[in-house]
Amino acid sequence: MSDAPRVPADVVAALDRAPGRALMLGHVHPDADVLGTLLAIGEALQARRWSVVAGGPHPAPGALSFLPGVERYEVLKTLEGAFDVAVLTDCPNPDRTEGLIDAAKRAAPVVVNIDHHPDNRRYGTVNWIDVGAAATGEMVYRLLTALGAPLTPSIATNLFTAVHTDTGSFRYSNVTPETFRIAAALTAAGARPDVVSAALYERRAPDALRMLGESLARVHVSDDGRVAWLALPAGAVPERFIESEELVNYPRSIGSVKVACLLRELGGGRVKVSLRAKGEVDVNRIAGGFGGGGHANAAGCTISGPLDAVTRRVLDAVSAALAAPR
Ligand SMILES: [Mn+2]
Structure with missing residues (x-):
């Protein structure tokens, strides 16, 4: 059985x-x-x-x-x-x-x-x-x-x-x-x-959809359409909103996207990174390269540095993973 x-x-x-x-x-x-x-x-x-x-x-x-x-x-x-x-x-x-x-x-x-x-x-x-x-x-x-x-x-x-x-x-x-x-x-x-x-x-707060709109306006998609990311500066939306939403699922939902990234700026110069894939790339290995971990299709890490710089480092690692045969 x-x-x-x-x-x-x-x-x-x-x-x-x-x-x-x-x-x-x-x-x-x-x-x-x-x-x-x-x-x-x-x-x-x-x-x-x-x-x-x-x-x-x-x-x-x-x-x-x-x-x-x-x-x-x-x-x-x-x-x-x-x-x-x-x-x-x-x-x-x-x-x-x-x-x-x-x-x-x-x-x-x-x-x-x-x-x-x-x-x-x-x-x-x-x-x-x-x-x-x-x-x-x-x-x-x-x-x-x-x-x-x-x-x-x-x-x-x-x-x-x-x-x-x-x-x-x-x-x-x-x-x-x-x-x-x-x-x-x-x-x-x-x-x-x-x-x-x-x-x-189905328990969203009354103001959650407006915050969702503000967040999703920050989604970027790579020229080849294979990578989508959402970088949220500290304080852009309230913590309780982020905790209640799986925001990384939105860039993931784009059809051409192979790897989706959510980058959340925390206090103290750190950025929390969530990575999602659809089988083509092992994001656990990418997260592992930054001291994090997870699963092949869902992983995360926390990286020190300004949001822009961390975003570039993560996108470079994602590009390298996409270019390498799995
Ligand atoms: Mn689990």
Whole structure:
């Protein structure tokens, strides 16, 4: 029935044991794949009488306030007390926890690292990396199934949202038959595709479309039509607007475009870069060249320098990648 590889025994064993105290640790700026999977595992453990702390260096974004149980996700500056196990999901790089991973390693004898990013650093005591999974949400569905954990509607909604967002609403090349099998099982367990879609895409603020217009007016397309980019100076539009929009999807939506870039000027002379591709170019390698990472078709990095200069450097790297045979 399933094409997916089995859940490794050591991952199951790390959680299939007498209840204790568990930490669900998220990375900086958690997205729906991080939050949905941590909340799902946390709920499954709580149902088995574990005591669960869920949190990370940054709060859950307001756009994901609909995720069941997200109110339990805390901003953590330090860790209080000892844990029997710590779980990180969708986090390739332990540096993305602002030091909390080191505290977790001191506080917990077992650190479980569950991820689908190809550049995962294998920092856990137990590592499960499946680059064939479209989302960590798929892996956690398989984990909870292996544990025999009941799929409640809230667990199903969290995992369905994780898969929904990481696949661009089931549109990207990472979608497999297994993705749909899992989405079907989650829908049968109580996830509501209509409710999740409305929560993700139909909750814009009244002024959001005007800001969208101002942002999209900044989209540039290369002469050959293969690269489109959007460079946003600091303060051009409010942070909360950018956090609630996947702006890079707009340059990506141009038919001729092979690589799309969103460059956001942050404070402190840094620029946050998001890269998207459609299979011709491995943007993970481009982002890796700037100290970032991600997936072949979706990656990011943060580069120091003025917005104009960073934009030129990124576009040069994209041109070189397009010119090189893959
Ligand atoms: Mn993911």
